[in-house]
Amino acid sequence: MSSQNFAPFRQLNPFILSASLGILFLSTAQQALAHHALGSETPTNFFEGFISGLAHPVIGLDHLAFVVAIGLIAAGQINGTIIPAGFVLAALVGTGIHVLNFDLPAAEIAIALSVVTFGVMLAIPRKPNWIVLTCLGAIAGLFHGYAYGEAIIGAGMIPLVAYLLGFSLIQYGVAMLARAVGNLIIHKIPNRQIMRLCGLAIAAIGIVFMTNLLFG
Numbered sequence: 555m556s557s558q559n560f561a562p563f564r565q566l567n568p569f570i571l572s573a574s575l576g577i578l579f580l581s582t583a584q585q586a587l588a589h590h591a592l593g594s595e596t597p598t599n600f601f602e603g604f605i606s607g608l609a610h611p612v613i614g615l616d617h618l619a620f621v622v623a624i625g626l627i628a629a630g631q632i633n634g635t636i637i638p639a640g641f642v643l644a645a646l647v648g649t650g651i652h653v654l655n656f657d658l659p660a661a662e663i664a665i666a667l668s669v670v671t672f673g674v675m676l677a678i679p680r681k682p683n684w685i686v687l688t689c690l691g692a693i694a695g696l697f698h699g700y701a702y703g704e705a706i707i708g709a710g711m712i713p714l715v716a717y718l719l720g721f722s723l724i725q726y727g728v729a730m731l732a733r734a735v736g737n738l739i740i741h742k743i744p745n746r747q748i749m750r751l752c753g754l755a756i757a758a759i760g761i762v763f764m765t766n767l768l769f770g
Contacts (some may be wrong), residue, residue: 596708603706603713607720610702611728616665617698618728619759623672624691625729626752629736631684638729641691641698642722648699649718653707658700662767665701668694669760677753679746 597603611617624641628634651658671690675681682690706717739748 597706597713597717598709600712600716603709603716604720606705606713607702607717607722608724609720610705611698611721611725614701615759616669616763617701619756620665620669620672620694620698621725621728622732623669623676623753623756624687624694625732626736626749627672627676627681627687628684628729628733630740631681631687633684634733635730637684637687637691638726638733640688641695641729642726644692644695645699645702645725646718646722648696648701649703649706649721650699651696652700652703653714658697661697661700663764664697665694666760666764666767668697670757670764671760673753673755673757673760675753676756677750 595602597606611621621638621641624638628637631637648658672694675687681687702717702721706714709717736749
């Protein structure tokens with residue numbers, strides 16, 4: 555049989571892999587949503603606050619997927635380092651909103667939607683410019699930061715500052731690492747399918763979390 559006969563199946567590969575990832579994450583989504591670095595205990599000192607801040611964006615699969623997405627999407631962009639920085643700064647504001655007991659409605663839905671949106675943007679060839687991406691990242695950051703605030707409610711000033719420092723460092727570090735990998739893919743391995751697959755997989759994670767929130 556000619557290779558043309560298999561062309562439709564090659565086109566389906568990214569979707570099949572993404573769907574498989576979605577099924578895998580569906581079985582663990584609830585655990586990831588509920589997991590906490592300190593076993594749901596409020597940090598009481600600088601060390602606990604810092605460790606909790608480092609862990610929260612990594613333990614939460616939806617948060618981690620978004621941080622990776624914003625790092626990959628910043629690859630090859632003019633002023634690409636500013637895009638994740640806008641997200642991190644907005645996340646600080648979002649945490650402050652929660653700590654001050656202001657309400658940001660439907661935060662978890664917005665977080666899942668942000669993962670889907672950035673995954674889709676990563677998968678498509680043409681992307682918005684860095685200004686639009688920074689603004690979208692900042693909007694997402696408000697909701698992600700608001701969710702982070704739940705883990706630090708009731709803590710003193712020292713663990714709070716440590717927590718903010720920890721999650722800022724880990725998010726920006728992971729995003730910059732993802733951006734470096736993205737630049738490597740773009741310049742050294744110019745295969746659009748790799749970035750497309752990454753985007754579809756991230757979007758699938760967002761869809762799973764969205765489904766879990768709405769129907770789980």
